[in-house]
Amino acid sequence: MEDVLDEVVSSEDLQKFEQVFHEQLHKGNITHKAQFEYAWCLVRSKYPTDIRKGILLLKELFNSHPDGKRDYLFYLAIGNARIKEYNKALHYVKAFLEIEPANQQVLTLERQINKRMEKEGLLGMAVAGGAVLAIGGLVGLGIALASSKK
Amino acid sequence: MTSGPYNYSYIFKYIIIGDMGVGKSCLLHQFTEKKFMADCPHTIGVEFGTRIIEVAGQKIKLQIWDTAGQERFRAVTRSYYRGAAGALMVYDITRRSTYNHLSSWLTDTRNLTNPSTVIFLIGNKSDLDGQRDVTYEEAKQFADENGLMFVEASAKTGQNVEEAFLETAKKIYQSIQDGRLDLNAAESGVQHKPAAPGRPLAAPPAHRDNCAC
Numbered sequence: 001m002e003d004v005l006d007e008v009v010s011s012e013d014l015q016k017f018e019q020v021f022h023e024q025l026h027k028g029n030i031t032h033k034a035q036f037e038y039a040w041c042l043v044r045s046k047y048p049t050d051i052r053k054g055i056l057l058l059k060e061l062f063n064s065h066p067d068g069k070r071d072y073l074f075y076l077a078i079g080n081a082r083i084k085e086y087n088k089a090l091h092y093v094k095a096f097l098e099i100e101p102a103n104q105q106v107l108t109l110e111r112q113i114n115k116r117m118e119k120e121g122l123l124g125m126a127v128a129g130g131a132v133l134a135i136g137g138l139v140g141l142g143i144a145l146a147s148s149k150k
Numbered sequence: 151m152t153s154g155p156y157n158y159s160y161i162f163k164y165i166i167i168g169d170m171g172v173g174k175s176c177l178l179h180q181f182t183e184k185k186f187m188a189d190c191p192h193t194i195g196v197e198f199g200t201r202i203i204e205v206a207g208q209k210i211k212l213q214i215w216d217t218a219g220q221e222r223f224r225a226v227t228r229s230y231y232r233g234a235a236g237a238l239m240v241y242d243i244t245r246r247s248t249y250n251h252l253s254s255w256l257t258d259t260r261n262l263t264n265p266s267t268v269i270f271l272i273g274n275k276s277d278l279d280g281q282r283d284v285t286y287e288e289a290k291q292f293a294d295e296n297g298l299m300f301v302e303a304s305a306k307t308g309q310n311v312e313e314a315f316l317e318t319a320k321k322i323y324q325s326i327q328d329g330r331l332d333l334n335a336a337e338s339g340v341q342h343k344p345a346a347p348g349r350p351l352a353a354p355p356a357h358r359d360n361c362a363c
Contacts, residue, residue, distance in 0.1 A: 068222075071194050071195070075194075
């Protein structure tokens with residue numbers, strides 16, 4: 001656990017807030033509070049489908065409840081970063097920083113997203129490099145075997 | 151070769167709780183960055199910080215969850231209490247209402263953590279002595295009655311900030327030594343890292359059985 005992007009919600013919490021949300025949904029009267037609490041748990045799930053659902057709920061809140069905009073922007077950035085939609089995540093971070101340019105919590109999140117992009121870019125290259133080496137090795141082995149059979 | 155900063159023997163989980171605007175994030179920032187954050191905006195949800203400290207020659211990594219004080223986050227931030235080895239409960243010495251709410255914060259902490267969790271009370275903003283609304287003696291008495299550790303501190307000047315975080319760690323470490331804190335319990339808030347990667351292995355113990363003498 002190194003930063004907020006690593007944090008995973010417990011299944012009991014997810015179930016608890018899901019239940020409240022669904023009860024309100026059936027009654028046809030969903031409060032901002034219940035929707036936000038459920039969305040906040042969803043974006044911290046280990047399953048991308050949950051995270052995407054959380055993002056949808058947050059977007060809905062963002063458009064319907066101006067008072068909570070900074071909270072919704074923040075968790076929209078976290079949700080998108082967790083499904084590796086880094087450009088979208090940075091877009092929400094920028095929107096936030098336009099309103100509060102010196103917010104340390106959001107500046108930290110921005111650094112963490114950039115760090116992940118960088119790390120994964122390098123990791124991608126390392127995997128490709130490893131594959132080239134492996135193929136090279138196989139070809140070399142093939143040649144060695146072919147020549148030894150002669 | 152000396153052991154690098156990434157080698158540590160234990161991880162302790164902390165939470166910081168208390169009313170909105172008492173300076174929880176500023177205390178964390180002062181502790182992790184040694185800087186005062188002026189005009190600190192309200193925290194969204196939770197913030198996370200780490201620092202490696204040393205207690206009795208052991209390196210310990212503190213994983214600190216700083217919770218938002220605003221009421222609308224309260225339901226979800228409660229889940230961060232679980233498995234905390236240390237809880238820093240903060241009030242503002244210049245605002246009596248933040249002190250009056252301590253019993254409700256304490257009830258939450260007691261209900262949601264385990265009996266071995268160390269609770270440390272911090273009266274923040276001690277630099278604003280002229281605007282004081284809660285006396286040291288009164289808060290000290292509250293702390294004593296409830297078995298809490300206590301200091302007045304200032305996130306602005308840094309006074310007593312190190313002490314609060316370090317004394318909490320010492321108390322937790324003491325509980326481990328005394329066997330009051332069970333490292334194998336799932337929610338002790340402490341993880342032991344006996345063989346950190348890259349750390350030179352200790353010499354194997356001598357095999358007495360094989361000793362011919």
